[in-house]
Amino acid sequence: MPRRTMIEAIRDAMDVSMGRDEKVVVFGEDVGFFGGVFRVTHGLQAKYGKNRCFDAPINESGIVGSAIGMAAYGLKPCVEIQFADYMYPAYDQLTQEAARLRYRSNGDFTCPIVVRMPTGGGIFGGQTHSQSPEALFTHVSGLKTVVPSNPHDAKGLLIAAIEDPDPVIFLEPKRLYNGPFDGHHDRPVTPWSKHELGEVADGHYTVPLGKAAIRRAGSDVTVLAYGTMVYVAQAAAEETGIDAEIIDLRTLLPLDLDTIVASVKKTGRCVVVHEATLTSGFGAELSALVQENCFYHLEAPVARVAGWDTPYPHAQEWDYFPGPARVGRALIETLQT
């Protein structure tokens, strides 16, 4: 099976979707002729023409707002916000319009759009190239939120998202674009070509939204993670020798609660890990759900390892990013309780 980077896998997902359905259109800033600042849409305009893949003005609200109008017409826009940090001007359109169109019109109009946005830190991106705003989407009724962690899932989830009849926020951890990253910034990065999840089948396949994946089976503690933190958690488990069961959530909403609950009931312990800031982050929701659903099976409080409650700094990148050492400490402390 061919191996692809996450960039190539996401591009392939759009290529496959555009080839299968002429209603799929792709646009955003620098997305057309140039092929995107991360090269994710490279070649799509040449292959499908400017009607299907084109450059947009620098106006996030305009990109999402026009996509909503296109979806109301009957197209299936898959648009890009250059960095998740720049989605805020589009937040009104996403939360008040895209999320509610089906509900408020009782199905008279629908909004089958996908909004792709590179997310996450670990790249010296500073305050406005590192944010993880997923909790701002999971809090919005009517949106679906997806965060892939590898090329195979990225392709299958994106095709599923494009085919989904409702609006999907598709957060792409840019730290994972070229290879998995476990937080050891001092070591050379391995490319996806050396990783089994870099195997991406040609043609059409989907990874269903709302289904988590167990990346490492274990019996001591359940780790709930997504995106880059999946690899950080794996490194932390190996380095501490703790037999952690690592669940890659893949979709945050709808959430695969069954897989989470089954795991925590088995291990009796749970550590939630994300890059986003702690307070009111998605980890709070996960922690509450585990407590509500697994209270009598819990041997220790649910722990959270997250970004600090500060804007994402530049120089202090590795003091901020929740690396394997911090996650490892949380695993040990949870087991000691």
Place this chain on the structure above:
Amino acid sequence: MADAGMLRFHVPEPEVRPGGTPDFSNVTIAEAGSVPRPDIEVDPRTIRDMAFSIIRVLNRNGEAVGPWAGLLSSEELLEGLRNMMTLRTFDARMQMAQRQGKTSFYMQHLGEEAVSCAFRKALAPGDMNFPTYRQAGLLIADGYPMVTMMNQIYSNEADPLKGRQLPIMYSSKEHGFFSISGNLATQYIQAVGWAMASAISNDSRIAAAWIGDGSTAESDFHSALVFASTYKAPVILNVVNNQWAISTFQGIARGGSGTFAARGLGFGIPSLRVDGNDYLAVHAVAKWAAERARRNLGPTLVEYVTYRAGAHSSSDDPSAYRPKTESDAWPLGDPVVRLKNHLIKLGVWSDERHAQAEAEILDTVIAAQKEAESHGTLHAGGKPSTRDMFEGLYAEMPPHLRRQRQQAGV
């Protein structure tokens, strides 16, 4: 260089406040028939002055004059009059129903009936409006059932939107009326996207965007102009300048400095201003803009100069911020009276027939109201189920919502 002194902060004020005498002497109004009607293929650069004038057809004597006249037959004009009268009567009844506690909220169109009623007649089936909350004339003029509108206003068991939406936030894809949102200006850029989609699909349908004078200050107004201009989208960008945004006069959105129409000029969009209380002028200009869009000539911006004669909403008291007599002083008059006088001048209408039509329309509206109320009002009779609250958010209900619906016991 001389000392510039201290800086001073500027906050615009309307000419007159409550207690004062209304004065519209600063409103420059072109004579009916005086503004030329350019070819639709005109180079936008050559008609920039049209963004600063006002296209008018009906003169003081009730005659239709000038190059924008002559598009509508007497029958069409009589239908237009009936639609405007129906909207006005509908408004009055629903305003009263709100005062009677049968619904929570209402917004009238008083004085602005011509804008949406006449515009609708310039579109073709399949075209899509992206209205604000003050264009219900689009529905009335397209024959959307008044009973259905009232069912929505009452949030009763026959409400097509299942009680989920605030009154008057209608939706009808079938009638080319996009779902209304409470968030101002959002639909303006969505209309442009819809028009882009029509062009991408090599369709022949066009879109119409709607916004008020106050909401032009929202950033989505700018987004829409950029996208419409960049992609030459087949869209009509309508600005209804009724002088007031709740309590703030149009100067707070920086009207009066140039015009709202003039904002299109910076984007190379042909931009016209029209007498919004002149049914014939509104229709003629809308037709011109629709033709341009349909022939792939791109967007047109149209500012309708009118006056919000009623309160902003059933929750508003305009006597707190503007003179009570201001609407009487408005120089463009009342759209219903002006069309009525024109039809009398044409010899196809009379005061007697008008009074008779008023009575008939009132009967029709009351009959519709009775039927709607048989399905319930907000606090009495049938209403949508609690189950409907959970349905329809996603195509398929996700597990967490299913659990919450069960917790709610439905």
